[in-house]
Amino acid sequence: xxxxxxxxxxxxxxxxxxxxxxxxxxxxxxxxxxxxxxxxxxxxxxxxxxxxxxxxxxxxxxxxxxxxxxxxxxxxxxxxxxxxxxxxxxxxxxxxxxxxxxxxxxxxxxxxxxxxxxxxxxxxxxxxxxxxxxxxxxxxxxxxxxxxxxxxxxxxxxxxxxxxxxxxxxxxxxxxxxxxxxxxxxxxxxxxxxxxxxxxxxxxxxxxxxxxxxxxxxxxxxxxxxxxxxxxxxxxxxxxxxxxxxxxxxxxxxxxxxxxxxxxxxxxxxxxxxxxxxxxxxxxxxxxxxxxxxxxxxxxxxxxxxxxxxxxxxxxxxxxxxxxxxxxxxxxxxxxxxxxxxxxxxxxxxxxxxxxxxxxxxxxx
Amino acid sequence: xxxxxxxxxxxxxxxxxxxxxxxxxxxxxxxxxxxxxxxxxxxxxxxxxxxxxxxxxxxxxxxxxxxxxxxxxxxxxxxxxxxxxxxxxxxxxxxxxxxxxxxxxxxxxxxxxxxxxxxxxxxxxxxxxxxxxxxxxxxxxxxxxxxxxxxxxxxxxxxxxxxxxxxxxxxxxxxxxxxxxxxxxxxxxxxxxxxxxxxxxxxxxxxxxxxxxxxxxxxxxxxxxxxxxxxxxxxxxxxxxxxxxxxxxxxxxxxxxxxxxxxxxxxxxxxxxxxxxxxxxxxxxxxxxxxxxxxxxxxxxxxxxxxxxxxxxxxxxxxxxxxxxxxxxxxxxxxxxxxxxxxxxxxxxxxxxxxxxxxxxxxxx
Numbered sequence: 001x002x003x004x005x006x007x008x009x010x011x012x013x014x015x016x017x018x019x020x021x022x023x024x025x026x027x028x029x030x031x032x033x034x035x036x037x038x039x040x041x042x043x044x045x046x047x048x049x050x051x052x053x054x055x056x057x058x059x060x061x062x063x064x065x066x067x068x069x070x071x072x073x074x075x076x077x078x079x080x081x082x083x084x085x086x087x088x089x090x091x092x093x094x095x096x097x098x099x100x101x102x103x104x105x106x107x108x109x110x111x112x113x114x115x116x117x118x119x120x121x122x123x124x125x126x127x128x129x130x131x132x133x134x135x136x137x138x139x140x141x142x143x144x145x146x147x148x149x150x151x152x153x154x155x156x157x158x159x160x161x162x163x164x165x166x167x168x169x170x171x172x173x174x175x176x177x178x179x180x181x182x183x184x185x186x187x188x189x190x191x192x193x194x195x196x197x198x199x200x201x202x203x204x205x206x207x208x209x210x211x212x213x214x215x216x217x218x219x220x221x222x223x224x225x226x227x228x229x230x231x232x233x234x235x236x237x238x239x240x241x242x243x244x245x246x247x248x249x250x251x252x253x254x255x256x257x258x259x260x261x262x263x264x265x266x267x268x269x270x271x272x273x274x275x276x277x278x279x280x281x282x283x284x285x286x287x288x289x290x291x292x293x294x295x296x297x298x299x300x301x302x303x304x305x306x307x308x309x310x311x312x313x314x315x316x317x318x319x320x321x322x323x324x325x326x327x328x329x330x331x332x333x334x335x336x337x338x339x340x341x342x343x344x345x346x347x348x349x350x351x352x353x354x355x356x357x358x359x360x361x362x363x364x365x
Numbered sequence: 366x367x368x369x370x371x372x373x374x375x376x377x378x379x380x381x382x383x384x385x386x387x388x389x390x391x392x393x394x395x396x397x398x399x400x401x402x403x404x405x406x407x408x409x410x411x412x413x414x415x416x417x418x419x420x421x422x423x424x425x426x427x428x429x430x431x432x433x434x435x436x437x438x439x440x441x442x443x444x445x446x447x448x449x450x451x452x453x454x455x456x457x458x459x460x461x462x463x464x465x466x467x468x469x470x471x472x473x474x475x476x477x478x479x480x481x482x483x484x485x486x487x488x489x490x491x492x493x494x495x496x497x498x499x500x501x502x503x504x505x506x507x508x509x510x511x512x513x514x515x516x517x518x519x520x521x522x523x524x525x526x527x528x529x530x531x532x533x534x535x536x537x538x539x540x541x542x543x544x545x546x547x548x549x550x551x552x553x554x555x556x557x558x559x560x561x562x563x564x565x566x567x568x569x570x571x572x573x574x575x576x577x578x579x580x581x582x583x584x585x586x587x588x589x590x591x592x593x594x595x596x597x598x599x600x601x602x603x604x605x606x607x608x609x610x611x612x613x614x615x616x617x618x619x620x621x622x623x624x625x626x627x628x629x630x631x632x633x634x635x636x637x638x639x640x641x642x643x644x645x646x647x648x649x650x651x652x653x654x655x656x657x658x659x660x661x662x663x664x665x666x667x668x669x670x671x672x673x674x675x676x677x678x679x680x681x682x683x684x685x686x687x688x689x690x691x692x693x694x695x696x697x698x699x700x701x702x703x704x705x706x707x708x709x710x711x712x713x714x715x716x717x718x719x720x721x722x723x724x725x726x727x728x729x730x
Contacts, residue, residue, distance in 0.1 A: 016674070049386060114712030192383070353556065
């Protein structure tokens with residue numbers, strides 16, 4: 001028989017009730033840091049090695065950006081946003097992917113991501129009605145892949161094999177992701193993503209730190225614009241550019257009705273947020289009186305991992321954390337009500353239960 | 366802020382790896398009992414109060430059967446199987462529901478379950494292509510509801526309101542479910558199911574016991590047929606009838622490619638199995654040298670609850686338990702290979718990870 005696993009991995013963050021009975025529980029880890037990497041609050045294991053999946057896309061986009069590919073191929077800010085997206089495969093997402101491929105002198109046949117049922121039910125129904133078979137441009141990661149092709153071309157590497165761990169572009173991506181997380185190269189574990197690219201695993205607090213750095217970078221760029229300081233590093237300028245792209249085009253980062261899109265639209269540039277498959281979420285919040293109140297020096301980073309990968313629980317817990325941390329206004333947070341505590345209705349529209357939260361935040365000195 | 370929840374609810378039963386990194390973990394509770402109610406093995410909390418959901422359907426069907434409705438309205442064994450089903454809304458399931466409604470002199474308009482996207486992807490695609498809007502007959506629980514209408518008519522109660530907790534039929538159902546689980550009436554908590562009927566919550570070991578009793582009932586009926594004993598109780602005869610219906614028509618209890626269907630087909634009458642939404646599973650195994658080896662007096666019951674409600678984890682852990690308990694032959698268990706340790710392929714068909722099991726079974730004296 002198997003060795004019984006007696007160790008318990010995380011505390012309960014959310015409980016789903018049906019009537020008065022406990023139906024399901026969801027465990028979570030949370031890390032809240034500032035851009036200096038100081039841990040401010042945690043729940044569970046802030047160091048949980050986490051496959052950030054698509055929440056790592058800004059760091060992967062950074063590697064492409066730093067090849068000079070955006071300038072070389074005329075990618076604009078919206079294209080950069082799509083490089084950071086897990087989009088809903090809506091027509092605007094697919095059309096932009098095609099346009100990016102054309103700019104990079106590549107085609108759908110070069111893509112090494114496959115089609116899949118889209119994240120949007122409405123799009124899925126449309127595809128079935130039309131008898132449409134999705135190809136690589138329809139992958140929710142197609143913007144990332146189009147960016148990777150441009151990056152490969154930009155460094156003079158072959159397009160073929162761009163998705164493989166030893167391809168020169170992926171070697172650069174691995175180094176960039178590690179350094180963006182302030183980790184040594186061997187501080188990141190790599191696996192293969194659903195879309196077929198290498199995907200990193202690192203401690204959850206490093207994901208929070210990465211997103212704090214995105215927000216801090218934009219803070220620094222604005223400080224220069226306001227004459228408060230004179231210059232920022234190339235890396236900081238690149239991170240700020242990614243921050244601006246994602247927050248300027250939230251509808252490209254997700255899609256109609258998606259959590260990331262609603263969150264960034266509601267907060268109007270004050271934060272950047274990105275989901276990763278299998279239950280991770282990361283948020284970077286620009287410096288404000290609110291982040292100062294929470295003890296952050298400058299910008300704030302939040303990272304969440306649901307231990308069982310459940311996305312509904314992830315969105316609910318993430319929205320609850322924004323409320324616990326009192327970030328934004330109640331009106332801004334209300335944009336996420338449908339994810340925070342959705343009415344739990346059965347097939348006849350009868351309310352059958354509720355979600356209860358036990359996620360809390362231990363303060364660190 | 367919320368009160369941090371430090372208590373841990375269950376041990377890890379299965380771990381999902383992507384490459385060498387832990388992606389998700391799933392906690393579980395397991396109870397293995399014999400028909401006398403003796404706990405033989407457990408994992409986690411065998412007494413976890415569990416919303417059995419559709420795994421309780423045999424006990425709900427028992428209440429209808431004991432009204433005499435099957436004889437009164439000419440329901441056959443296949444109809445009884447559909448009363449215990451979470452079917453895939455295939456044409457054979459919908460047609461049988463319509464036929465049951467006609468036999469009970471009721472119509473789709475009397476149903477108080479709503480339509481929903483079907484459990485079968487193939488059926489869903491077909492519905493969308495045809496522009497078909499599902500009604501109550503298409504609910505995966507439509508057989509249970511058709512049975513309830515027949516039961517209401519059989520006891521001379523109104524059809525209207527048959528789904529409500531205080532309707533005379535549901536009062537009987539509540540009493541029957543409690544007694545079938547050897548619990549007092551107030552030993553069961555009731556909530557509202559996805560299909561709008563009252564749904565019970567009780568300790569997980571009682572679910573195992575219920576299914577052990579189903580298998581034991583058929584053992585007793587066959588003992589009478591073989592002249593080993595002279596008679597069985599009406600309750601035992603009814604439980605055996607449900608056992609025979611489910612094991613004789615496994616394709617009606619689930620559908621094409623479904624776990625319950627494959628399991629019962631592979632074991633050819635040696636066991637009955639039923640899934641419940643949100644991660645519960647129950648199996649009743651008829652007495653054999655195998656159940657005796659495991660310490661059971663007669664038939665065996667197994668119940669599983671995945672703490673987070675994940676169905677893929679549920680099926681994998683359930684298949685792993687059959688292997689740990691060495692029930693059936695390796696060939697029979699191989700019918701579940703696609704659920705036990707499915708190849709984890711990405712959108713390009715590349716294998717990206719694996720499942721690891723830590724579920725074990727503590728033996729009780």
